[in-house]
Amino acid sequence: MKRKSLPQWIGLLMLTAVICASGCKGGNIFGLRGAADDNAGDLILDGEELLRDAKFAEAVTKFNEAKVANPNSSDARYFHAKATLLAAGFSVTQLLRDVTSETQTVGANLPLYSPDASLSQAADEARKTLLYRAAIDIVDDLDPISKGQTSGSFDSTDVALDLAIATYIKGILLLRDTNNDLEIKVPPDFFFDISRIGSGDFGFGNLSGALFPSGATVAEKQANVDNFNRLIHDLAVGDSENPSIVDRVITNLLQAGLISDESSINVTELKDAVEELGNSATFYFINNGVAGNDGIGDNDNDGRTDEEHLNGIDDDNDGLIDEDTIFP
Numbered sequence: 001m002k003r004k005s006l007p008q009w010i011g012l013l014m015l016t017a018v019i020c021a022s023g024c025k026g027g028n029i030f031g032l033r034g035a036a037d038d039n040a041g042d043l044i045l046d047g048e049e050l051l052r053d054a055k056f057a058e059a060v061t062k063f064n065e066a067k068v069a070n071p072n073s074s075d076a077r078y079f080h081a082k083a084t085l086l087a088a089g090f091s092v093t094q095l096l097r098d099v100t101s102e103t104q105t106v107g108a109n110l111p112l113y114s115p116d117a118s119l120s121q122a123a124d125e126a127r128k129t130l131l132y133r134a135a136i137d138i139v140d141d142l143d144p145i146s147k148g149q150t151s152g153s154f155d156s157t158d159v160a161l162d163l164a165i166a167t168y169i170k171g172i173l174l175l176r177d178t179n180n181d182l183e184i185k186v187p188p189d190f191f192f193d194i195s196r197i198g199s200g201d202f203g204f205g206n207l208s209g210a211l212f213p214s215g216a217t218v219a220e221k222q223a224n225v226d227n228f229n230r231l232i233h234d235l236a237v238g239d240s241e242n243p244s245i246v247d248r249v250i251t252n253l254l255q256a257g258l259i260s261d262e263s264s265i266n267v268t269e270l271k272d273a274v275e276e277l278g279n280s281a282t283f284y285f286i287n288n289g290v291a292g293n294d295g296i297g298d299n300d301n302d303g304r305t306d307e308e309h310l311n312g313i314d315d316d317n318d319g320l321i322d323e324d325t326i327f328p
């Protein structure tokens, strides 16, 4: 008997060690079957308590553990998204106001995208970077819920409006991260103005200054032009596997429209602005000489092809500056 009991105890110790290594915190020590779900449930409860205590960063960590325990839990994803926004320090009310304010005011700069005049450039860029990264995480959290790939308390209609707003914020701040390194900072990123120039149009300003900074070589200018075309393509065109940002926002807004009566934003106004931004953006594709590039043809539908020079001047006097250009 003695000779047999020793190996059994060692076996039990080893089993306990294995279970603990794979997550003893959930209080579900023998959870061999369905362990992921139960463990995620405990972690979510812990996270919700941290949210109530306004310990947002700790809540993000806890909900992230819940996501790892069960990536298909809509609860873990939803609350991770919520904690991420709160941990980034943004007022939801102010953010919603910023998303829709002045998108229809002729002459106004595009909100959230444009520099905040009350902040230094460094402070404004740091704030935008924080919001940009939070929006990316929130979209990653909510997208699988929207696509019906999760189970739990939240479904596609529950997250549609949140996802639409997060996708919109991510989309317009992507236009600020022109070198795609997850940081908004000029330079190395370049910045062009986006403002409302008419009831149905947005205009891009200072494209030549942004893409052709003084001292830039032809190769550097060409790289900026290529990057610019890529940004506009991702915003307004997309492809079969990756719908454009505009299409994604519209899809989610339409999904949200069914339940938007009590929302504090004007869904129709945001939808119009997003459609008009995407439409206007395609006017500015630059023909870079590469076969099949987006700038080939009459981008602004005025009957002329590549009619502008990228020079900061409205060469054809149609009210748009440097639309439908060619470079080099």
Ligand SMILES: [Ca+2]
Pocket: 176, 177, 178, 179, 180, 181, 182, 183, 184, 185, 188, 189
């Ligand atoms: Ca960047």
Ligand SMILES: [Ca+2]
Pocket: 297, 298, 299, 300, 301, 302, 303, 304, 305, 306, 307, 324
């Ligand atoms: Ca044209």
Ligand SMILES: [Ca+2]
Pocket: 308, 314, 315, 316, 317, 318, 319, 320, 321, 322, 323
């Ligand atoms: Ca023009």
Ligand SMILES: [Ca+2]
Pocket: 308, 309, 310, 311, 312, 313, 314, 315, 321, 322, 323
């Ligand atoms: Ca021009």
